Amino acid sequence: MNGRQLGFSAWTAPRLKRYLALAVLAAPLALSACSSKDEFDELALNDTPAEVLFNEGLALRAQGKLRDSTAKFEELDKLYPYSEYSKKSLVNLAYLNYTRGKYTETVTTANRFVTLYPGDPDSAYMLYLVGQSYYRQMPDITRDQATTERAASAYGELLQRFPESEYVPDAQRKLLIVQDQLGGKEMQVGRYYLERRNYVAAVNRFKTVVNNYQTTRHVEEALFRLTEAYYALGVISEAQTAAAVLGHNFPDTQWYKDAYTLLNSGGYEPSEDSGSWISRAFRGIKL
Template sequence: MGWKQLGSMGVNGIATGSGLSRTDWVKSLLRMAVLAAPILLVACSGKEDLDELALNDTPPEVLFNEGLALRAQGKLRDSTEKFEEIDKLYPYSEYSKKSLVNLAFLNYSRGKYPETVTAARRFVTLYPGDEDSAYMLYLAGQSYFRQMPDITRDQAVTRRAAGAFTELIQRFPESEYTPDAEEKLRIVEDQLAGKEMQVGRYYLKRRNYVAAINRFRAVVVEFQTTRHVEEALFRLTEAYYALGVVNESQTAAAVLGHNYPDTQWYKDAYSLLNKGGYQPSEDSGSWISRAFRSI
């Protein structure tokens, strides 16, 4: 059968006439294919929309109970997805609120700490006075705490951990999570102080005394209850003495001796001043003296 004969039969049952060349027939076929494509896309899109509508009709309490059941079965990923679904379909509802708590817990359990912080912070923002806000702040702090790097690296995450635990302690002092937050905060502050000491010693070795003093000052003012404050006072004695600011050097040594008289740090500070003919002597107007009086 030739191409002209085929043309008289038509394509898909459509009469095309008997005079079509092979080229015209191909063009006609392509045109029909292009016209048919949007119809197929609309049909598929319509099915997806119907599916979405059907999903939206599922009551939130049903979805929530399904999420709890999956969580109880140990299917944490599936449970997470279910609670995310509730939060998406029923935002700001009571079930969305409960889902955020579950999302924070599930993500924390799965080691997904950034996702934990996102859910926890969203909850605290939306429901600042809710009793579960204490738990959300605790999970946020714990998530940062578990990501803390070693002391040689940037401590931005460590500072965020300090912020979350501090907020919990200040806003919810009677919370059951507060005692552990206080313990964790001491560890966090010790690491932040340790970082300041590391950088301060670096500057001190390079005789950049002003930069070193600023680091040691941060330890004395901000992290006075950490184990690093004794060394910080000795390093201030060193740095001020090297700059020729003897009265501040004497004050640092005197405050060190008053608070930590039996330490090697005080013995070393005393020896340093004594070699130059000086003694530890506190200047009550010094920032060092004022910093310790404020505690």
């Protein structure tokens, strides 16, 4: 049987191949379009009232079906964006994601709520969940502390914007832990530089602890390390001031005894220069 009997001539074969290739390429696009259209139609056909969807989400949550409850609140948010029930669904979504350990989703949802409704009382809870999400992901002291800094920022914003919130006491406790870890990281890096006799870099790290983390347990060592670093640099006045401030605030510690011994070995004693940045940093601060 020849080409003419099949209904096409031999010279059309290359063209037919091109048509078939285009058809193969077009098929996934058509399926994708159908899929998107089906999803759109499904949403468009869903005329369930927002109140009903919200109550269904609450019922699923009460039953412990957290994944199904999450899906229900997400559906409500898509169907009725910016509605009062959508607003309530965001609060539930943030809570559900946090409960399920989905911290990235928690932060995204909570931050969206705070952006949309900055003055709403529930924004305090949202900021608390953001802080908690980062807090639970804090790395150990040897690693980068970007997540720890984000926890501090969220807790700090909560305390500043909603000082009367019921979440403030716990946020304050967590913030102390967060700050202690951040101060500890600065100390670790400072000691690293000190051991390598990079005294200027070390001073900068210990200075951060003294200025920003005065109420943490690291401040005593930071003042001693400043005494060490300044003494090694030959900046005796600052070394004496660091030791004097250390002795004034922590007179019975080994850190002060070591600072005093170091200065005394060179014929010096602790003596505070009131114009030093160290003195200014502690002025009015009760430790």
